[in-house]
Amino acid sequence: MILTIAMDGPAASGKGTVGRRLGDKLGLHYLDTGLLYRALGQATQQAGLDCDREDDVLSMLPSIDLDHLDPDRLGAHQVGMLASKVAVHPKIRNGLLSLQRDFAARAPGAILDGRDIASVVLPHASVKFYVTADLTERARRRHADAMRDRPDLTLDDVLKDITARDERDMNRSTAPLRQVADAILLDTTHLSIDEAVAQALRHVSLHDQSRNLGV
Numbered sequence: 095m096i097l098t099i100a101m102d103g104p105a106a107s108g109k110g111t112v113g114r115r116l117g118d119k120l121g122l123h124y125l126d127t128g129l130l131y132r133a134l135g136q137a138t139q140q141a142g143l144d145c146d147r148e149d150d151v152l153s154m155l156p157s158i159d160l161d162h163l164d165p166d167r168l169g170a171h172q173v174g175m176l177a178s179k180v181a182v183h184p185k186i187r188n189g190l191l192s193l194q195r196d197f198a199a200r201a202p203g204a205i206l207d208g209r210d211i212a213s214v215v216l217p218h219a220s221v222k223f224y225v226t227a228d229l230t231e232r233a234r235r236r237h238a239d240a241m242r243d244r245p246d247l248t249l250d251d252v253l254k255d256i257t258a259r260d261e262r263d264m265n266r267s268t269a270p271l272r273q274v275a276d277a278i279l280l281d282t283t284h285l286s287i288d289e290a291v292a293q294a295l296r297h298v299s300l301h302d303q304s305r306n307l308g309v
Contacts, residue, residue, distance in 0.1 A: 096198075096199065096200075096202060096203045096204075097120070097203030097221075097298075098203055098218075098219040099113075099116070099122070099203070099204070099205040099206070099220060099222075099298065100206060100207075100211035100219035100277075101113045101205060101207035101208075101211060101225055102208060102210065102211050102222075102224050102225070102271065103207075103224055103271075104226060104260050105232060105236065105256050106239075106256065107225045107226045107227050107232060107282060108227060108235075108285075109207045109225035110128075110207055112280070112282070112287065112291055112294055113205045113206075113207040114126075115287065116291055116295065116298070117205045119291070120203075120205075121202065122202065122204055122205050123197065123200050123203070123204040123205070124206075124207075125160075125197050125204060125205070125206050126165065126207055126208075127206055127208035127211065127215070128174075128207070128208055128209075129163040129165060129168050130158060130160070130193070131178075131180050132169075132173045132177040133163055133168055134151055134158060134177075134180050134186065135151075135173060135177045135179060135180045138150055138154050138180065139176055145176050145179040146179060148183040148184075148186065151180045151183055151186055152185050152189065155189050155190075158193075160193050160197060169239075171236065171240040171243065171252070175255060178262050178263065179262075181262075182262060182267075182268070183268075191214070194206060194211075194215045194216075195216070198215070198219075203220075209263050209271040210270075212277050213272060213274050214269045221297060221298055221301050222277040222278065224273035224277040224278070224279050224280065225282060225290075226279070226280070226282070227283040229256065229257065229260075230253070231283050232256055233252045233256050236256060237249045278297050280294060
């Protein structure tokens with residue numbers, strides 16, 4: 095049986111790092127679905143098109159290759175803001191849905207992280223996590239990462255950007271970010287990466303035990 099794990103949460107909550115490490119430990123495929131939106135946003139901008147215009151972004155959809163998404167190239171702070179803009183478009187989310195579900199069907203299973211994995215992409219996932227941290231901590235983490243490329247960026251700038259992104263993600267009309275009823279809350283505010291991964295592993299182990307017992 096294929097094991098599917100959905101990981102949702104806001105920006106800089108730690109879900110990507112936890113998801114990758116969890117995938118390594120469990121031998122599962124891993125997809126940061128945010129890279130799809132980052133790639134689309136970047137491609138749209140580089141083509142001289144407008145990320146706020148749905149048809150402009152839609153025209154770039156055929157250029158997205160699921161197996162050739164470069165986290166380093168797409169990880170820049172400004173690309174993340176483009177991703178948040180293109181993600182509000184319903185046609186874009188629908189266009190990427192089948193790609194994500196096909197990836198999740200790869201044996202022996204997969205971990206997908208994003209904003210609407212448990213609610214829309216994989217509503218019947220084996221295990222669902224909602225990974226979060228308080229706003230100040232998330233801003234601190236994102237600022238530390240962004241400083242490599244933009245040393246002039248202030249913590250206040252990042253805080254404002256993340257607040258705006260949360261607003262867009264949680265209040266968009268299509269697939270807003272939310273914690274579904276059966277998702278396990280994983281608050282990483284005061285956890286190291288190893289501690290967060292250990293907690294996630296325990297929950298997956300409990301799921302496996304329940305499945306083996308036929309619960």
